Amino acid sequence: MELNANAFPQAATIALQDVQLQTALARGTGNAYQARLRAMSEVTDADALRRQARAAKLRALQNLPELLERFEVNIAQRGATVLWAEDADACNRLVIDIARRHSVERVVKSKSMATEEIGLNHALESAGLSVVETDLGEYIVQLDGDTPSHIVMPIVHKTREQVRDLFAEKLGMTPSDDPEVLTAFARQKLREAFLSAEMGITGANFLIAETGTVVIVTNEGNGRMCSSLPPVHVVIAGIEKVIESVADFATLVQLLTRSATGQRLSSYVHLMSGPAAPDDPDGPSHVYVILLDNGRSRIRETDYAEALACIRCGACLNACPVYQNVGGHAYGWVYSGPIGAVITPLLNGVKNAAPLPYASSLCGACQAACPVMINIPDLLLRLRADLVEAGESSPALSAGIAAWARAMSSPRLYELGGAAARLATRALTAANGQVQRIPVPLLGNWTTNRDFPPFAAKSFRQLWRERQRGS
Numbered sequence: 001m002e003l004n005a006n007a008f009p010q011a012a013t014i015a016l017q018d019v020q021l022q023t024a025l026a027r028g029t030g031n032a033y034q035a036r037l038r039a040m041s042e043v044t045d046a047d048a049l050r051r052q053a054r055a056a057k058l059r060a061l062q063n064l065p066e067l068l069e070r071f072e073v074n075i076a077q078r079g080a081t082v083l084w085a086e087d088a089d090a091c092n093r094l095v096i097d098i099a100r101r102h103s104v105e106r107v108v109k110s111k112s113m114a115t116e117e118i119g120l121n122h123a124l125e126s127a128g129l130s131v132v133e134t135d136l137g138e139y140i141v142q143l144d145g146d147t148p149s150h151i152v153m154p155i156v157h158k159t160r161e162q163v164r165d166l167f168a169e170k171l172g173m174t175p176s177d178d179p180e181v182l183t184a185f186a187r188q189k190l191r192e193a194f195l196s197a198e199m200g201i202t203g204a205n206f207l208i209a210e211t212g213t214v215v216i217v218t219n220e221g222n223g224r225m226c227s228s229l230p231p232v233h234v235v236i237a238g239i240e241k242v243i244e245s246v247a248d249f250a251t252l253v254q255l256l257t258r259s260a261t262g263q264r265l266s267s268y269v270h271l272m273s274g275p276a277a278p279d280d281p282d283g284p285s286h287v288y289v290i291l292l293d294n295g296r297s298r299i300r301e302t303d304y305a306e307a308l309a310c311i312r313c314g315a316c317l318n319a320c321p322v323y324q325n326v327g328g329h330a331y332g333w334v335y336s337g338p339i340g341a342v343i344t345p346l347l348n349g350v351k352n353a354a355p356l357p358y359a360s361s362l363c364g365a366c367q368a369a370c371p372v373m374i375n376i377p378d379l380l381l382r383l384r385a386d387l388v389e390a391g392e393s394s395p396a397l398s399a400g401i402a403a404w405a406r407a408m409s410s411p412r413l414y415e416l417g418g419a420a421a422r423l424a425t426r427a428l429t430a431a432n433g434q435v436q437r438i439p440v441p442l443l444g445n446w447t448t449n450r451d452f453p454p455f456a457a458k459s460f461r462q463l464w465r466e467r468q469r470g471s
């Protein structure tokens with residue numbers, strides 16, 4: 001997916017005017033947010049579980065090289081081949097090579113953010129392969145030539161009516177608004193793809209080093225179909241997916257599913273450790289696991305390493321007032337919402353995603369929702385500091401902050417500024433007592449969609465002096 005994060009302000013403005021998008025977002029994020037709250041409330045000590053999960057992920061990041069090697073040794077002993085990809089191009093080349101080696105023409109895929117990140121579908125199609133996304137949301141996105149807008153709910157931006165029209169147009173289906181009918185129709189189409197594909201590609205939610213196990217968590221069972229029906233299975237996983245032990249997996253999976261979809265456990269939690277054994281009734285003959293770096297090792301060496309603890313549950317997106325209003329596409333890349341505003345600049349360079357660290361009110365709802373307690377507001381602030389250091393902050397903002405700092409450090413200037421602001425807002429106050437519009441560039445943006453409350457008629461200092469005088 002082409003990076004377009006610097007267009008965030010324009011894209012967000014358009015998104016705010018899109019009534020259909022606003023309806024879909026309110027429904028999708030609202031339901032997911034409430035479902036997570038309900039699921040977490042069932043846990044006796046949710047914060048203790050979150051601390052345990054955080055410790056597991058941070059420990060894994062600390063010992064990443066050793067754990068990756070242990071994972072490789074253990075899964076290789078069971079017949080899988082582990083390959084290492086330094087970047088997106090290397091990873092895509094490896095997949096194409098595997099496809100050629102096994103004379104693959106048709107590929108089925110389950111949902112994977114890592115493959116979105118590296119533009120795998122485009123690379124495979126350019127190499128002449130046919131690729132079918134099998135997660136229902138991703139299938140719809142693919143049919144529509146669209147891109148996913150949420151880590152967990154790829155079509156949260158679409159309404160049911162849009163899906164109805166799409167299926168009628170692209171698949172010739174008799175239009176229906178019934179989700180069950182739409183799903184059954186898609187399932188039939190996908191079943192044909194599963195049965196004819198020579199290669200299945202999946203991501204991984206976790207890689208367990210202790211046992212050499214790949215874990216795939218889905219609600220539709222398509223991950224299991226992709227990894228067991230075609231004779232060749234390729235797993236593409238970011239290196240940060242490795243965890244130490246089955247015990248850590250037991251902790252993390254409880255939080256992943258509760259945080260992502262509000263379920264105690266997803267419908268399918270698939271654990272696999274290599275190709276089918278001779279006495280297995282089914283399963284792939286060949287399993288490849290590609291460990292993707294693509295900038296992760298570099299991030300691990302910085303103060304932003306904590307961002308790699310993300311387990312891609314999407315809870316911070318659903319909790320974020322910015323995401324709830326602008327949706328995922330406005331962020332201009334694969335990862336959206338609060339964690340996207342951190343990861344996109346880290347993976348692509350802060351100058352190439354300069355508006356994203358500012359796409360937050362720093363309210364802290366993301367950190368409060370995060371099952372591994374990533375301090376996203378702090379990471380965003382640090383990215384803002386990096387932007388200032390890189391000379392990327394707006395001159396108007398820098399001048400405004402410099403003037404503010406000067407005024408706040410001088411009681412005289414502070415008082416004068418307050419008096420000027422009171423005078424100005426009095427002149428601009430409408431009949432309802434609110435300041436309708438501040439006619440100043442930059443500050444005026446604040447009042448484009450909201451009223452600005454007028455300053456109090458008298459400052460605290462004035463009131464205090466009057467009180468002292470007894471007047």
Ligand code: SF4
Binds near residue numbers: 309317370
């Ligand atoms: S940052 Fe936390 S809440 Fe957001 S997707 Fe990652 S794990 Fe989930």
